[in-house]
Amino acid sequence: MCVTKTDFFPALRYRALNPLYDLVAALTTRERAFKKRLLVQAAIEPGCDVLDLGCGTGTLTFAVKRHQNDAHVVGLDGDPAILEIARRKQRQHRLDVEFTDGLSYALPFAAETFDRALCSLLLHHMPPRSKAKTLVEIRRVLRPGGQLHIADWGAATGPLTRAMFAPVQKLDGKANTIDHVDGRLPNYLTEAGFERVEIQRDYFTVFGILSLFSCRKRSVSQAS
Ligand SMILES: C[S@@+](CC[C@H](N)C(=O)[O-])C[C@H]1O[C@@H](n2cnc3c(N)ncnc32)[C@H](O)[C@@H]1O
Numbered sequence: 001m002c003v004t005k006t007d008f009f010p011a012l013r014y015r016a017l018n019p020l021y022d023l024v025a026a027l028t029t030r031e032r033a034f035k036k037r038l039l040v041q042a043a044i045e046p047g048c049d050v051l052d053l054g055c056g057t058g059t060l061t062f063a064v065k066r067h068q069n070d071a072h073v074v075g076l077d078g079d080p081a082i083l084e085i086a087r088r089k090q091r092q093h094r095l096d097v098e099f100t101d102g103l104s105y106a107l108p109f110a111a112e113t114f115d116r117a118l119c120s121l122l123l124h125h126m127p128p129r130s131k132a133k134t135l136v137e138i139r140r141v142l143r144p145g146g147q148l149h150i151a152d153w154g155a156a157t158g159p160l161t162r163a164m165f166a167p168v169q170k171l172d173g174k175a176n177t178i179d180h181v182d183g184r185l186p187n188y189l190t191e192a193g194f195e196r197v198e199i200q201r202d203y204f205t206v207f208g209i210l211s212l213f214s215c216r217k218r219s220v221s222q223a224s
Helices: 015-028 031-042 059-067 080-093 128-141 159-164 166-172 174-181 185-191
Strands: 049-053 072-077 098-101 114-120 142-153 195-205 208-216
Touching: 015 031, 015 080, 031 059, 031 114, 031 142, 031 195, 031 208, 049 059, 049 128, 059 072, 059 080, 059 114, 072 080, 080 098, 114 128, 128 142, 128 174, 128 185, 142 174, 142 185, 159 166, 159 208, 166 174, 174 185, 185 195, 185 208
Parallel strands: 049 072, 049 114, 072 098, 114 142
Antiparallel strands: 142 208, 195 208
């Protein structure tokens, strides 16, 4: 499967808007509530190796460390400019997390490195082939029994929430977002080989429905 950096969309589509990202996310996505809930759902234990994919400015990466200080936490993002913001915040907060530049569909980690993978508002940035490849990569780097917890745009509940999602489709592209609003993200998880695929919770936001998903890699070692 061929994926290229042309599949890459920065946080607010244009890198110049990166400095506004935290404000926009806080005002439009019910960020505090859904990230807190995602952490509860992930049940991160002491000693866990945790990957935050598409970490952006690091808000969730830091929250993981605050939630479970004995976890080893790595934030990965494909935009070096947004990682600069994350590292600046890290210097202020003095939290022991790592940030790595890399692409979700070609992860720079050995197989079976992590116990948990978190993915907040990343998958709607990519076209179907990159979403699929990303999920296969996540499964590869998770240990057997490892869990994936996703927060992303979910199925519209009707014409209103579908219309509310239009600005996100405009910003991030219809091809990247249509499977979200049509409720097909669980199909991607199943097709990537995850089991126990569940929608844990829906949030009503100014851009429609944001859903929390969970799934896991089978406990016995699988060939990837
Ligand atoms: C909307 S932001 C979400 C940031 C953060 N996870 C949050 O919840 O606030 C999406 C992030 O994913 C990154 N990104 C997009 N496509 C990526 C890819 N294929 N690999 C790695 N990072 C990617 C962008 O640079 C951006 O920082």
